[in-house]
Amino acid sequence: MEEADLFYRQLPKVELHAHLNGSVSFSTIEKLVARKPHLNIEHGMTAIRSGQRRTLDECFQVFKVIHQLVDTEEDILMVAKDVIREFAADGVKYLELRSTPRKEKTTGMTKRRYVETVIEAIRQCKNEGVDIEVRFLVAVDRRNGAEVAMETVKLAEDFMLSTGGLVVGLDLSGDPMVGHGRDLLPALQKAKNCGLKLSLHLSEVPSQADESELLLNIPPDRIGHGTFLHPEVGGSQSLVDKVRKHNTPLELCLTSNVKGQTVSSYSQHHFLYWYQMGHPSVLCCACFQTDDKGVFCTDLSQEYQLAASTFNLSQEDMWTLSQKAIDCTFAPDLQQQLHQKWLELRPTLFQL
Numbered sequence: 115m116e117e118a119d120l121f122y123r124q125l126p127k128v129e130l131h132a133h134l135n136g137s138v139s140f141s142t143i144e145k146l147v148a149r150k151p152h153l154n155i156e157h158g159m160t161a162i163r164s165g166q167r168r169t170l171d172e173c174f175q176v177f178k179v180i181h182q183l184v185d186t187e188e189d190i191l192m193v194a195k196d197v198i199r200e201f202a203a204d205g206v207k208y209l210e211l212r213s214t215p216r217k218e219k220t221t222g223m224t225k226r227r228y229v230e231t232v233i234e235a236i237r238q239c240k241n242e243g244v245d246i247e248v249r250f251l252v253a254v255d256r257r258n259g260a261e262v263a264m265e266t267v268k269l270a271e272d273f274m275l276s277t278g279g280l281v282v283g284l285d286l287s288g289d290p291m292v293g294h295g296r297d298l299l300p301a302l303q304k305a306k307n308c309g310l311k312l313s314l315h316l317s318e319v320p321s322q323a324d325e326s327e328l329l330l331n332i333p334p335d336r337i338g339h340g341t342f343l344h345p346e347v348g349g350s351q352s353l354v355d356k357v358r359k360h361n362t363p364l365e366l367c368l369t370s371n372v373k374g375q376t377v378s379s380y381s382q383h384h385f386l387y388w389y390q391m392g393h394p395s396v397l398c399c400a401c402f403q404t405d406d407k408g409v410f411c412t413d414l415s416q417e418y419q420l421a422a423s424t425f426n427l428s429q430e431d432m433w434t435l436s437q438k439a440i441d442c443t444f445a446p447d448l449q450q451q452l453h454q455k456w457l458e459l460r461p462t463l464f465q466l
């Protein structure tokens with residue numbers, strides 16, 4: 115391994131934007147395919163390899179295939195445990211997983227069992243001594259409308275209260291071209307009021323400025339992507355002002371955006387806009403995450419290295435970025451302990 119690769123792998127990292135079924139690795143897919151040979155699924159259907167690009171729509175088709183492969187409690191348990199172990203092996207010390215609870219008539223899986231199984235996977239990894247803290251965000255798929263969103267919030271609230279702090283928040287995701295956040299506002303507001311932290315995918319595509327304007331008033335606790343918030347790309351100063359007023363951290367996903375073609379190249383990524391502005395969220399924004407490491411064939415170490423080389427940032431800058439991400443987590447009870455861990459690990463990275 116080259117020295118730079120080693121630095122980014124050893125760099126302790128915080129991963130705040132990991133969709134469970136977007137994070138399934140090649141080896142886990144192989145195990146799933148072996149369990150379900152009748153589906154005739156090949157790996158090319160579940161991943162977007164280096165150099166490949168797809169339209170957003172094509173990317174969302176990939177999730178449909180993965181969902182076919184992951185449709186029992188046993189699958190969820192295996193997938194979640196593999197994903198957690200793989201993030202730990204990549205040097206991630208704190209992970210917030212998110213996933214959309216799914217009911218599968220054919221296998222009898224319920225949404226409640228879905229969430230319970232992910233929680234079980236988190237607990238098992240902890241008991242097995244995997245060196246990573248994991249928290250969970252229950253995801254609302256915008257495609258499913260207001261009623262399902264409200265049910266999902268109730269489910270998330272129940273789990274927040276019954277899991278001793280493992281369920282910390284709610285994610286709003288799903289195909290940005292479908293539905294409008296206006297319909298989901300009551301559910302999101304309810305989530306916020308009952309103490310769930312909110313991470314919302316906002317302005318992932320250019321047509322969402324009105325929706326972002328509305329949802330930023332809640333306000334969310336973090337923003338996923340925010341690709342088209344700023345005026346240069348069709349957003350507005352008013353959107354930027356709202357984000358800045360609340361110091362809302364952004365979760366930025368370079369490879370996901372380039373492969374999904376919402377950003378034309380790495381050097382054009384809006385990371386630079388927010389980083390240069392010195393907006394506090396961007397400094398914490400090592401909540402700069404991989405979004406779907408499995409689907410997009412990347413991992414967080416590579417994303418850090420890519421950002422450093424693209425924007426000419428030093429290892430010291432990247433250290434700071436990763437350290438500041440701790441303050442963006444939805445687990446305030448762990449932040450001090452994580453800062454301590456970073457301090458302890460620093461000498462091994464910089465040979466002080």
Ligand SMILES: CC(C)=CCNc1ncnc2c1ncn2[C@@H]1O[C@H](COP(=O)(O)O)[C@@H](O)[C@H]1O
Nearest residue numbers: 133134135136173174177213214255287288374
């Ligand atoms: C397609 C593309 C460019 C992806 C990156 N941007 C995304 N934007 C919005 N929602 C997403 C994205 N990636 C994953 N998701 C959500 O995460 C789900 C997969 O993970 P899970 O089943 O919730 O465990 C998808 O069905 C979708 O609802």
Ligand SMILES: [Zn+2]
Nearest residue numbers: 133287338405
């Ligand atoms: Zn996402």
